[in-house]
Amino acid sequence: MQRSIAAPLVAVLLGLPASSARAQATTDCFADRIAALRIGAVSAPPATNTWQPGIVLGPPGNATPATGSLSVMSLGHGGQITLEFTDNEIVDGPGPDFIVFENPFFCTTVPLTAADPYSVFAEPGLVEASDDGVDFRMFPYDATALSQVTTLCTDKSLLQQLIGLMGITPSFTGNYTIPDDPLVFDTGAPGGVSGHGGDAFDLATVGLARARFVRITDPNLSIGIPGASEGLDLDSVVALHARPRLGAAEIDSDGDGLSDDAERYFYLTDPARPDSDGDGVPDGEEAASCRNPASAAGDPFFVPVLELEVADANPTVWRWNFLGSGVTYDVIRGGVGGLHATGGLVDLGLVTCIENDSTDLTTRGLADAAVPPPGAALFYLARQNPPGSGLGYGYSSAHDTRVPAAGDCQ
Secondary structure: OOOOOEOOOEEEEOOOOOEEEOOOOOOOOEOOEEEEEEOOEOOOOOHHHHHOHHHHHOOOOOOEOOEOOOOOEEOOEOOEEEEEOOOEEEEOOOOOOEEEEOOOEEOOOOOOOOOOOOEEEOOOEEEEEEOOOOOOEEOOOOHHHHHOOOOOEEEHHHHOOOEOEEOOOOOOOOOOOOOOOOOOOOOOOHHHOOOOOOEEEOHHHHOOOEEOEEEEEOOOOOOOOOOOOOOOEEOEEEEOOEEEOOOOOOOOOOOOOOOHHHHHHHHOOOOOOOOOOOOOOOHHHHHHOOOOOOOOOOOOOOOOOEEEEEOOOOOOOEEEEEOOOOOOEEEEEEEHHHOEEEOOEEEOOOEEEEEEEEOOOOOOEEEEOOOOOOOOEEEEEEEEOOOOOOOOOOEOOOOOEOOOOOHHHO
């Protein structure tokens, strides 16, 4: 369960290079940055791709076994994207180490037993991993089987020959930190697919002990719905085995990989105990793998933060992508020049409610056309509902709770 906690304050300045940036106070199991992006050929311009590449930096979107998630980014035929993990790194552990989510779904009746026939709307993609962003190692796959994917719906027998590719296993709303074994029918899950679905990968397969980059390439197959959705639709990459990467100036008294302040004010764990919940896994490894370091529960957990995307060097629109589907957010905006400290508290000055009880279940995106004058900056604060949790909009520099804004974002 996601905890009701506010995201860090983020300042927005003119003249930023085109990139996706995030605050580093916390860590989770998701990729943090789009290191490279090449959009392939499509029949119509993929308008949302221009503004929403960061939609792939959060958890997989909600879906059913017979309907795919729309929280995706289309790569186009032959397109390629490289994702970087900056606040954590994937490490080789027992079994699969990360899952890649696309939005495949059953074309036919969802199977009830392992013997039932079925077909899947599959859009296979090639997966590579790298520790340094230079030496990429591709996960092996059957090229002959891939060449036989020529229709929108791929039969069960062919799907089982496509292991080693992403975009072949149906996804649905579930626990996205549980890997699925495509050769084992899970009788307790929809369609026999474990967890949330997706396609799992083991770093040992390509001889890596750790990885900070995952590269996805569309193989340019002659399938796809005509239009902007052509090519594979990337949803998310989730690390199953990971450890945090601390900044040089951050204090980590217990050596668990989380800073003392992050433990006190975000995870609510003990900065003097490396394993606060006593489950045998260090707090940092749990947080970096989307587990709650304060609880032995196995449900996915992360501290929600915002992704800020700046599409060009002189943007006219800022777009935020929320990390979290199925929850609501409030977002306020203010001017950095209006901030001032009073008795240990930070007065936010005049603020504007940008989003009130926003769900953003489909795109998780918020566009704000406000632009600061040259030399000035805007700040944004977000919180996850429900209000009344006592957390307000985060903490001041003195770690005092900020008071909520008046009006709709109360």
